[in-house]
Amino acid sequence: MNRKFPYKAYMTAIRLDAVSKVFEGEHLAVDRLSLEIGDGEFMVLLGPSGCGKTTLLRMIAGLERVTEGEVWFGRTKGTRLPPRERGVAMVFQTGALYPNRTVQENIMFPLQIAGQDDHEAGSTAVGLAQILSIDTVLDRMPRTLSGGQRQRVAIGRALVRRPQVFLLDEPLSNLDTTMRTELRQEIGAMTRDLNVTTLYVTHDQVEALTLADRIAVMRDGRIEDVGTPTQVYNDPATAFVAGFLGTPRINLMAATVHVTAHHRVSLQLGTQSIQLDPTDRRSLILRHHDGARVIVGARSSAFSLITDQDAANRLTGTIRAFEFHGQQSIAFVQCGIEVVDPDKVGRVPAAAQYDDTVDRPSFRSRLRSRLTRRPPAAPEPVNSATHRRADLVVELPVESELTRGTRIHLAIDTAKLHIFDQTGHRVDRITR
Structure with missing residues (x-):
């Protein structure tokens, strides 16, 4: 890892206790789901579209209110904590960059909001950009970047905060096959180097099998099986x-x-x-x-x-x-x-x-x-x-x-x- 970005991981486990989400009082998106994710673990939520993966991720991030159940970060009950107090960083499917800021400005923006001076924030952003192989495009605007480069910037902007929990919502789904393979390998290596607890949502079984320490397979708002990639593939719990x-x-x-x-x-x-x-x-x-x-x-x-x-x-x-x-x-x-x-x-x-x-x-x-x-x-x-x-x-x-x-x-x-x-x-x- 590049020494210009000295990441000190403040790892935390995540525990979901019988968590449910009901929209508009009638649509059940997540059904009494319980799951534990260990310190520094890379957990993948795998399932078809509409099974509740993204809703669950958003509840952990605090972007959706939990209808029932509890969300824990280590020993801290986080169910009612606002998003900024959860120590969580999230990367969305589209990247969601600021279009009027350069790559460097996008990455350093969370540090500026936290009160860090521009010189220190800029130095940190450059170091992280080198890790993500986007240090040559720091002065460019998001609209001039490829899809893979935009996702790298989004990952950098999330990681620069040194989060306790890193959430990724299908970050590779809009990329071509070659770029998806390359960025998938880098995400796996980087998150393990940084030793940050990671929850990754996808419907792609290849991403799940190649990235995960453990996979939780979801269906209709519930978990059908949890285990290592080898376990869920060779010894599946359900049809x-x-x-x-x-x-x-x-x-x-x-x-x-x-x-x-x-x-x-x-x-x-x-x-x-x-x-x-x-x-x-x-x-x-x-x-x-x-x-x-x-x-x-x-x-x-x-x-x-x-x-x-x-x-x-x-x-x-x-x-x-x-x-x-x-x-x-x-x-x-x-x-x-x-x-x-x-x-x-x-x-x-x-x-x-x-x-x-x-x-x-x-x-x-x-x-x-x-x-x-x-x-x-x-x-x-x-x-x-x-x-x-x-x-x-x-x-x-x-x-x-x-x-x-x-x-x-x-x-x-x-x-x-x-x-x-x-x-x-x-x-x-x-x-x-």
Whole structure:
């Protein structure tokens, strides 16, 4: 780090206790959300547009009033503190620079407002500009800068205050791919060098997986899963998390549990089936739920091409389409299996989400209820989680000479499967 910007981090942890935000008395944006972010941690809030990420960020910054719950900064309750007393700096998606000030003036402005003399503020701004690689444009106006340069100036203006907490609201979404990659790497390195507690909002899974110490995946104002990038990708807590992370998207297949007289568990996938190992923890759970409907998740890498038609745990299908991805080919295989849309699994009406008069049942009773619950005999199309086209997405070797219409056999690695109940939660409970 450049010695001309001696940043002394005054780190602080953030704790959100059952925080809710209701707009206009009826629209629930954040629903009793609890989360802890450690001193100096880089936490990413990941989720689709409209899930409440930015609203949560603005509540932490003090730009939105909390409807219910508490916001803590270390041991200080910050729920009712004005923004200027929270030790928080925020970078917005658009940068929001002062158009009539130069780059240097934009960066040094917060120091001038705090009463620092112009010479010292200017020296600090120059040092920070060198770290951000914008020291050659200090005399230029924002309208003459590229998108990446404007975002660097916005980051500099936020960091020059030496905040306790650094908040970034999709700062890279308006940049091209090359600039996004470059600035993403610099943000990750810089915030860790400065050792400042950082909360970063994005809907881009690549940004989340590459930047985060931990990821909190949000949906409909709630957190579906929290963990390290490796945990939420390889061991997702819900079908939605499994579907949101990963390219190509995970295969989620509707299945029925079948238990033999000897307690062997198989999963019926339409006219095909796969069998779980008797010692598999999920097999031990599901052997008491014969006939239950579940959702089986398998990433494209869980399948392998085989020629043995009699092999165990194999699926047979017809190739419908190919995509060439350079080091691999992606095949879309029609296997006659009902494929589930993760975006529609487990959605809870807003009114039900916000009903805090209902006692929460135990995990065992919830699991029993989910596994034994039967779907409606004739569900409405709007509520259906089934795709119109039920293809499995499978990785195949680039050198394979298969063509459209070819009948193939796929072995499936059951150790790589994720099994969810009908509401999208793992049948084998996840603890972090």
